[in-house]
Amino acid sequence: MNIAVGKFGFPDHTCDRTMTALGLFLSGEVPLPRLMTSHRVPCDPIRWSTTAAAKYGGVLFYDISRLNSCGFQNLQCSAEQIEDLVEFAEKSMPGIKYDESKLIEDLEIDARAAQYMYETYELRKKVPCPISPQDVFHTNRVPSRYPHPEKMLEYYRMYRDELAERAAKGKGGVPEEKLRIAWLATGPYGRSTFDLLARKGVALPWFHIGAAAHTFGLARADYGDESVYGRKLTPLQELVVNWNTNTWADNNINKWVETLITACRDLKIDAVVDFLQIGCIVTKNVKRITAQRVWEELRIPTLDVEGRELVANEGAQAELNKKLEEFVDMCIAKKYGTSSAN
DSSP: OHIIIIITOOOSSSOHHHHHHHHHHHHTSSOOOSEEEEEOOSOHHHHHHHHHHHHHHTOEEEEEOOOSSSSHHHHHHHHHHHHHHHHHHHHHSTTOOOOHHHHHHHHHHHHHHHHHHHHHHHHHTSSSOSSOTTGGGOOOOOGGGSSOHHHHHHHHHHHHHHHHHHHHTTOOSSSSOOEEEEEESOOOSSSHHHHHHHHHTEEEEEEEOTTHHHHTTSSOOOTTOOTTTSSOOOHHHHHHHHHHTOOSSOSOTHHHHHHHHHHHHHTTOOEEEEEEETTOTTTTTTHHHHHHHHHHHHOOOEEEEEEOSSOOOHHHHHHHHHHHHHHHHHHHHHHHTOSSOO
């Protein structure tokens, strides 16, 4: 963060997650690839940081745009640009060759991983919830994003099996579950918040981010499924399907809110914590609408807080925990019909 902001002059008012990632490239801690690429996402700083890393690193860069929709036309448009990217890479870097059979193999692995995550979503419904508050913030990508997809697939299977075993034994992620919360946008910094949640008996079955619906198994985007788009997709179009499941406040807010409401219903959520990461241009303008819709449709209260994900000071952390504890106590008292929470 200090390298990106102090040495190179990038803004400190955007999210620390983006600036820290950029700083890793600029510092030399992360080896630069031969080619960097990005595609249009609701969070512009993510895209711009990739562009900046390529510029300062002196490596090839290729940008992919997308339509302002999540329909088949966007799949087609993005896939055509990926075809151009393949041609650009093959011409620019000796030894690079596109292998469609390898892509199909990876897509099939991704589909198997998606099935495992769908099964873990079903396990999140159990009371007590078998996932610890801290673990719910792990946002693994599809196996094909990693150097060894088959190893990531095995990780997904082991993760499913561990949760299933905990659920079968009635083991929760906190010692005694009293409240179930959905947490929005960004995870908090440090352990003190998680220790507080565990001490208060707060389970956290759902972390709501842009990729949550697909990553955590709520939305299915199965390889080879023709029902969603009404046609057989090419392998490159299948590659883009995950982009269309993103629920950040892209196109309109309905996709973001409706996915959250579905998760809250399924997972028996009692309350919502909307954590605005400082500098998050995607979610800062939708907080009021989100809280209003959740209350109107589910009668679920929302706590509105903000902070950094990776950089924080003790004063800010103490203030966050104080607000969170007061909110949790209020929700527990309301849930159990008591005047105060123990």
